[in-house]
Amino acid sequence: MTRPSFKNALRRLEALALAAGTLYLTAVTAGSDTAVSAAKALAQSSPLGAVRWELGDLWxxxxxxxxxxxxxxxxxxxxxxxxxxxxxxxxxxxxTPAEDRPAGDDIVTEPVEETPLDAPNAPDNGVEARTLVPTDPSGYTVCGRAYITNSTDHTLSVTELGELFDAELTGEGPQILIVHTHGSESYTPAGDTDVVWSGDHRTTDSRYNVVAVGDAMAEVFSAAGISVLHDRTLYDYPAYSGAYDRSLAAIESYLAQYPTIRFILDVHRDAIEDSQGNQYKVVSDVDGQTSAQMTLVVGSDGSGLSHPDWMENLKLAVALQNQLLQDYPTLMRPILLRNSRYNQHATTGSLLVEVGAAGNSPEEAHLAGTLLAQGMVELLEGRSK
Structure with missing residues (x-):
């Protein structure tokens, strides 16, 4: 009786192993529509995949x-x-997790695509000034005057980028929300100041951080008769990690309370170093004044997070970039299209704006924010006609 029982048990184990293998093969190749793609999926699988499958963790x-x-x-x-x-x-x-990567605090060294030009007339705040401009379309998607650096796997169509963007003014209730996911990001004032730093080029003093830039932008929108809400909360202080989660919760709360909001501007600043680790500021000459250069950052669904309408935000960025460059040819650096979505799934009129760099003076950043808001007013009023 022992030998037949052993054989029966062995058969059962073989049957179970065959069933498990069949289920595993089915799970691995479930998304394949051809024998070739199924074989490729199987080749890329591993025994660890079986553990993930068993835990329901494959996707x-x-x-x-x-x-x-x-x-x-x-x-x-x-x-x-x-x-x-x-x-x-x-x-x-x-x-850093894709959704909480600090877009406004990326350190880049000697831009490869952009040509740094000296800016000898920039006011001196102890930081070297440069103007960064693209001089070669290679490596960019170019739509009108707008240059786009595409770091995603998406292929961009210039024809589609030139189409009318989705978001528009409705004239009822608040239309624009200005937030600061990294509100303590600050600038470099000239001379002696009483600023108290909370970190490396960070302060809770809104005279010197990006919140003041949001104030300048809000003034322009209000003067144009466009209802705007400015959230001056520092979502990166005292804890930097999780700032995007906290600002998203605030955005969702605003949208629930004010469903008329169509445009959300998340205002940051960049931080740029040369190859020797020295900071420099990015400037543009505007009618004899010195403005900080700006960068529009657009998120996508490349991180795997849902963001089906990211192209609408990119079309808005292209339209705004072209609007601004008509009058100020060196004001804008190339648009950045990224895999992270930066909370821009909340509306089809969402943009992340990097206003200058840590080395720029507060005055240069304020002027830049004013110019961007003025350009956006012109764009949106033209859109609504």
Whole structure:
């Protein structure tokens, strides 16, 4: 009786293994519509994939390893905080989560595509001044005067980019919301000041940070008769991590209370160093005055997060860029199209604006914000006619 029982048990194990293998092959090749794509999917799979499949974790977008997933699945508390665990893991790997990557505080060295020009007439605040302009269309998507740096896998159509953008003024209730996900990002004033720094080129003093730029923009919109809300909250202070989550919660609250909001401007500033690690500011000559140069940053669905209407934001950015460059040829640096969505899924009129760099003076940043708002007024009023 022992030998037949052993054989029966062995057959059952073989049947179970065959069933499990069949289910695993089905799961791995489920999205394949040809034998070639199925074979490719199978070739890219691994035994660790079986663990993820067993945990129901095959299509999760974070980068946790199978071992980490298996570990946190044993604790309801850890499992409920999976996003936080993934964030800590990514930081340990030297990466920042795509949605909370500090777009307004990227350090770039000696721009390759943009040509740095000296700006000898810029007021001296102790920081070297340069004007960054693209001189070669290679590597860009060019639509009119607007240059676009595309770091996503999306292929851009110049014809589509030139089409009318979706968002427009309705004339009823608040139309524009100005927020600052990284509101403590600050500038470099000239001479001795009483500014108290909360970090590297960061301060809660709104005389010297990007909140003051939002104030200048709000004044322009209000003077033009466009109802605007300016949220002066510092979502990056005292904690920098999670700022995008906090600003998104605020945005959703504003939209619930004021459904007339069509445009959301998240105002930041950049931080730029040369190859020796020295900071410099980016400037543009505007009728004898010195303005900070600006960059429009547009998010997409490249990070895997839902953002089906990102192209509408990009069309708005292209239209605004072309509007501004008509009168101020060096005011705008190339538009950046990124994989992260930067909360821009909230409306089809959302833009992230980097106003100058840490080395710019507050006065240069304020002028830039004023010019951008004036250009946007002209664009939107023309759109509504």
């Amino acid at each position: 999760t977008a974070d980068t946790l390893s199978a071992a980490a997933v298996l570990t946190i699945s044993q604790s309801p508390l850890l499992l409920s905080a999976r996003a936080d665990v993934a964030e800590l893991w990514q930081k340990r790997q030297g990466e």
